[in-house]
Amino acid sequence: xxxxxxxxxxxxxxxxxxxxxxxxxKRYKEIINRLKIDDYPKYDLDVxxxxxxxxxxxxxxxxxxxxNVKNNLTEYFFWxxxxxxxxxxxxxHLQYNDATSHDKAITIWKNASETDNSTGLFYKKNLTILYxxxxxxxxxxxxxxxSLTNWREIINSDKFWATFEKRYVMNNDKTxxxxxxxxxxxxxxxxxxxxxxxxxxxxxxxxxVKDFQDVFGTLGEKTEKNLLKPIHQSIYDIIxxxxxxxxxxxxxxxxxxxxxxxxxxxxxxxxxxxxxxxSFDYKDGSILCEECYKEIGKQWQKQIDSEETVEGSSKKLRxxxxxxxxxxxxxxxxxxxxxxxxxxxxxxxxxxxxAIRNAAIMIHNEALMKKKxxxxxxxxxxxxxxxxxxxxxxxxxxxxxxxxxxxxxSVLSFDMGGFLRKKDLIVKNDFMEYGKKKIYYKDVDSFSxxxxxxxxxxxxxxxxxEITIKFTDRNYWVEIVDRVVPLxxxxxxxxxxxxxxxxxxxxxxxxIRFDKRGYHHSKILRGFKSVLWEDRVYPPEFTNAYVxxxxxxxxxxxxxxxxxxxxxxxxxxPELVKTCFYENKARNQQ
Numbered sequence: 330x331x332x333x334x335x336x337x338x339x340x341x342x343x344x345x346x347x348x349x350x351x352x353x354x355k356r357y358k359e360i361i362n363r364l365k366i367d368d369y370p371k372y373d374l375d376v377x378x379x380x381x382x383x384x385x386x387x388x389x390x391x392x393x394x395x396x397n398v399k400n401n402l403t404e405y406f407f408w409x410x411x412x413x414x415x416x417x418x419x420x421x422h423l424q425y426n427d428a429t430s431h432d433k434a435i436t437i438w439k440n441a442s443e444t445d446n447s448t449g450l451f452y453k454k455n456l457t458i459l460y461x462x463x464x465x466x467x468x469x470x471x472x473x474x475x476s477l478t479n480w481r482e483i484i485n486s487d488k489f490w491a492t493f494e495k496r497y498v499m500n501n502d503k504t505x506x507x508x509x510x511x512x513x514x515x516x517x518x519x520x521x522x523x524x525x526x527x528x529x530x531x532x533x534x535x536x537x538v539k540d541f542q543d544v545f546g547t548l549g550e551k552t553e554k555n556l557l558k559p560i561h562q563s564i565y566d567i568i569x570x571x572x573x574x575x576x577x578x579x580x581x582x583x584x585x586x587x588x589x590x591x592x593x594x595x596x597x598x599x600x601x602x603x604x605x606x607x608s609f610d611y612k613d614g615s616i617l618c619e620e621c622y623k624e625i626g627k628q629w630q631k632q633i634d635s636e637e638t639v640e641g642s643s644k645k646l647r648x649x650x651x652x653x654x655x656x657x658x659x660x661x662x663x664x665x666x667x668x669x670x671x672x673x674x675x676x677x678x679x680x681x682x683x684a685i686r687n688a689a690i691m692i693h694n695e696a697l698m699k700k701k702x703x704x705x706x707x708x709x710x711x712x713x714x715x716x717x718x719x720x721x722x723x724x725x726x727x728x729x730x731x732x733x734x735x736x737x738x739s740v741l742s743f744d745m746g747g748f749l750r751k752k753d754l755i756v757k758n759d760f761m762e763y764g765k766k767k768i769y770y771k772d773v774d775s776f777s778x779x780x781x782x783x784x785x786x787x788x789x790x791x792x793x794x795e796i797t798i799k800f801t802d803r804n805y806w807v808e809i810v811d812r813v814v815p816l817x818x819x820x821x822x823x824x825x826x827x828x829x830x831x832x833x834x835x836x837x838x839x840x841i842r843f844d845k846r847g848y849h850h851s852k853i854l855r856g857f858k859s860v861l862w863e864d865r866v867y868p869p870e871f872t873n874a875y876v877x878x879x880x881x882x883x884x885x886x887x888x889x890x891x892x893x894x895x896x897x898x899x900x901x902x903p904e905l906v907k908t909c910f911y912e913n914k915a916r917n918q919q
Contacts, residue, residue, distance in 0.1 A: 333524055334461045338391035338400075339408040341383060343372025345420075346410040347500045350396070357392045361385060373424050374409060376431070376459070377466045398505060402513050403520065405497060409455050412496070415441045416455060423459070435459060447492035453479050454489075464528055473537065477544040480521050490514055522549025526556065535665040542667030552666075560662050561677045567656045568684040574649050594618035646701070649688060653708070656681055660712060675714030685709040686722055693729060699759075703729045741812060754798060756812060761789060763796045774824065775897035776817050778810050779874060789817070790897065814900060822904050830912055838899060839892035841878065843909065848878065850890055860889060862913035869903045876902045 339346060342356045363370050364385055371378075394400040411420055415437060422434040438456035442449045460476040463469060483489055494510050522541055526549055529537040538552055548557060594600075594617055617629060660678070663669040669678075689705035692698045706729060710722040741756035755762040760769040772791040779786055784799040785806035800806040825843070828834045835844040842849050847861035860866060860880045867879035867886055876899050880889040892899050 332527065333403070333407045333520055334458060335465050335527075336387070337408045338394040338404040340374065340378070341387050341391040342395075343370065343374055345374060346405045346408050347412060349500060353392065353395050357388060360388050364388070373420055375426075376423050376462045377426060399509065399513075401501065402497065402505070402509065405501070406493075406513070406517070407458065407520070407524075409458055410451060410496065410500075412451065415452065419455065431459065431463060447486070447488040450483050450486055450489040451492070451496075454483055457483070461524060465531070468532055468534065470536075473540055477525075477540055481544055484514070484517050484521075518545055518547060519549045521545075522547070523551045525549075526551040529556070529666075535662070539665060539667035548668070548671070556666065557668055557671065557673065560659055560668075561673065564656065564659045564677050564681055567652055567659065568681055571649065571652045571656070571684045571688055574645055574652065574688070594621050646692075646698075653685065653688075653705075656685075678712050678714035679718045682709040682713040682718060682722065685712075686725065689729075690725070693732075699729055699733050703733065741808065754809075756809060758816065761796060761813065763798060766794055766796050768794055768796055770813070770816050770820055773817055773820060775821065776814070776900065777895060777897050778806070778814065778900060779894040781895070786895075787813075788897075789813075818901050818904050821898060821901050822908055825898075825901070825905060826908055826912060829909065830916070838902060839890075839896040841890055841892060841902075843905065845909075845913065848889075848906070848909075858889070862910050866906065866910050869906050871903070876900070878902065878906070 334340075339348065342348075342353060342360065344352060344356055348356070360370055360383055364383065369381060369383060394404055409416075409420075411417060419434040419437040422430040422437070424430075435456060438452045438459070442453035442456055457476045457479040460472040460479075464472050464476070490510070494505075494507070497510075498505060522545070525537040525541040529535060529552075538556060541552075542548070617626060621629075660669070660681070663671075663674050668674050685705050686709040689702045689709065692705065693702035703726065706722055706726045710719055710726060713719045713722060735758075741754075753763075759771070760767055762768075768789055768791050770789075773789050774791060776789045777786070778788070780803075784801060785803055786797065786799050787806060787809050788795065788797040798809070800809075825836055828836055829843060830845050833845065835842050837843075840850045845862075847859050847864070849857065849859040858880075860878070865881040867881070869876050869878045871877075871894075872891070874894050875891040876894065877891050878889040879886050881887075892902065894900065
């Protein structure tokens with residue numbers, strides 16, 4: 330209930346604004362004495378007043394407010410002022426707490442207020458207070474819109490304020506100065522905002538805040554503190570949640586899930602300690618409760634299979650979609666309450682757009698999902714609060730659209746035939762698809778390409794899958810090698826460098842072992858041999874079906890070992906040796 334009108338001090342004492350300090354004290358004593366004998370008094374202005382509304386505490390508080398000049402002024406403004414026969418006539422109808430009688434009072438004040446003078450504005454103020462009292466007990470769009478329009482007309486009228494000061498001084502025994510009136514006039518919109526914010530809280534309906542915002546274009550302290558700031562904080566919490574999501578695979582996630590005692594269903598959000606035994610079968614690590622598994626388990630699996638995502642990232646992508654859905658919901662709240670274009674909201678929207686843009690770039694670069702990246706960038710552009718921010722994202726959008734167009738133009742497609750079933754080979758800039766298998770280059774750990782009579786062979790391997798294609802036409806094979814190998818080499822070399830220099834692992838390619846000291850092989854008859862990164866290192870060379878590594882021996886370059894191109898990752902050796910050499914040099918200089 331609105332404190333300014335619903336709990337108005339004059340209302341508690343059953344008086345109108347024309348009561349002076351003597352009247353106020355007299356009524357206070359009367360009510361207190363009657364309350365002591367459990368006698369609850371009723372008065373003419375008890376419009377929609379509930380039983381036992383008056384208590385010793387509320388009556389004492391009302392007296393204190395009306396004895397303070399500043400508080401008295403506020404209470405006076407937001408209550409009825411019965412000044413003439415028209416007001417008395419309306420008041421007579423208010424004595425009956427029924428809609429018909431109230432409508433008659435509304436008609437009296439509404440007709441009387443249709444004059445272009447200050448007296449008409451005081452009738453309009455009484456009418457508007459009655460509207461607000463009715464709104465405390467019922468939702469009525471007409472009362473809402475008319476009350477807001479009336480308040481704006483009243484507080485913007487210099488005629489009203491000149492008469493208001495005279496009436497206040499005449500009715501109240503306390504002295505007042507013009508500065509106090511000016512201060513109150515400057516803050517009155519905030520007070521009015523609080524009335525409609527309280528109505529919003531009463532009915533959980535955003536129209537009270539939105540309509541106020543539409544009419545006055547400003548906020549009250551309650552709206553800002555209790556509504557706007559919590560929404561903004563919620564958006565920042567969502568931004569932090571979005572920033573934490575990574576599309577990198579977590580190899581330990583399945584093991585950690587097995588250790589949990591409580592689980593959240595990915596579909597309904599239900600927390601359960603009991604899982605379907607098949608819940609862990611989903612390759613993206615997602616979990617369904619028993620009920621959801623029975624109802625939508627097969628559809629859930631189809632959804633995962635249909636998602637064009639990097640292996641292991643579909644669960645993260647769904648998490649991201651959930652977070653962004655929450656973000657959209659909060660932004661919709663701002664629209665509903667008319668605060669989407671508020672200056673603070675514009676700044677928050679820019680921050681949200683930045684987080685979405687970061688997610689879009691991550692998806693584009695790491696997950697290689699350009700269409701999803703485009704979708705997120707379009708959202709970031711849409712919710713951006715400032716034109717400068719929109720221009721930044723428009724630039725990103727242009728690049729991603731060009732990439733998508735280029736991908737579509739540069740797709741290689743081959744009809745590979747098949748004994749029982751036709752197999753198509755699709756080669757794009759970020760993945761290869763053959764039959765029912767799809768491997769993103771990002772996930773490739775090793776590859777090989779070679780000729781083994783009568784076939785030209787090309788293979789790529791990820792942690793969980795393999796694609797091997799055998800060509801009889803050398804031209805097709807060369808086209809694939811020229812297209813894909815340059816994309817794979819930096820990916821696989823970078824992974825290998827991290828294993829060698831950051832994980833201190835030894836990596837074998839054929840008979841050669843690579844570590845952070847150099848490359849080595851061990852022959853039973855010739856003993857252990859090494860080329861260290863500190864030594865003179867020669868670039869490996871491709872020769873026919875081999876890659877040749879060299880060593881410096883007897884003051885000359887000699888063959889160290891030849892590795893068949895059939896060996897997985899033989900094709901990365903020249904680039905790997907060069908990168909290891911410079912990585913070792915850089916680390917030694919630190």
